[in-house]
Amino acid sequence: MNQTASDNAEEFGFRQGDLVQEWLWDDDVDDSIREKIEKLTNEDLVDEEYDSAVDGAIIWWRDGDDEDELSDTIVDAYAVLGDDGPLWVLTPKPGREGAPSPSTxxxxAKTAGMNAATPLTVSDDWNGILLRAFGKGR
Structure with a gap:
């Protein structure tokens, strides 16, 4: 059963002052999610070109994109996370355009050496899946 997102984005595990990197942004993303994260952290999201350490990351993923690219993006995003910060893959909900199959x-994640948690509802149209490195508890 999916959990439901809060109004203030605390479910992502980000805190005030955290620098969060955003990967694979496109014009179909849910700006309300981005705004909630920026309000919670009091920082602007940085894009995938940012090359210093970050405190967390979100990856926007849609069906039809190359699954190998997702694995590579997960590896790239994890490489710049400090202290095993939260790493989320955001996907359109089932039934929405671009919704990937649950196994994608x-x-x-498995290919990238990560475990994927149960999806969390983060907006009306998007789910979030928290990833953790194998052997890392939370």
Whole structure:
């Protein structure tokens, strides 16, 4: 059963002052999610070109994109996370345009050496899946 997002984005595990990197942004993303994260952290999101350490990351993922690219993006995003910060893959909900099959994120995460949690509802149209490195508890 999916959990439901809060109004203030605390479910992402980000805190005030955290620098969060955003990967694979496109014009179909849910700006309300971005705004909630920026309000919570009091920092602007940085894009995938940012090359210093960050405190967390979100990856926007849609069906039709190359699954190998998702694995590579997960590896790249994890490489710049400090202290094992939260790493989320955001996907359109089932039934929405671009919704991937449930196994797509699971398989890409496994290929990248990560475990994928149960999806969390983060907006009306998007789910979030928290990833953790194998052997890392929370």
């Amino acid at each position: 994120v699971q398989n890409a």
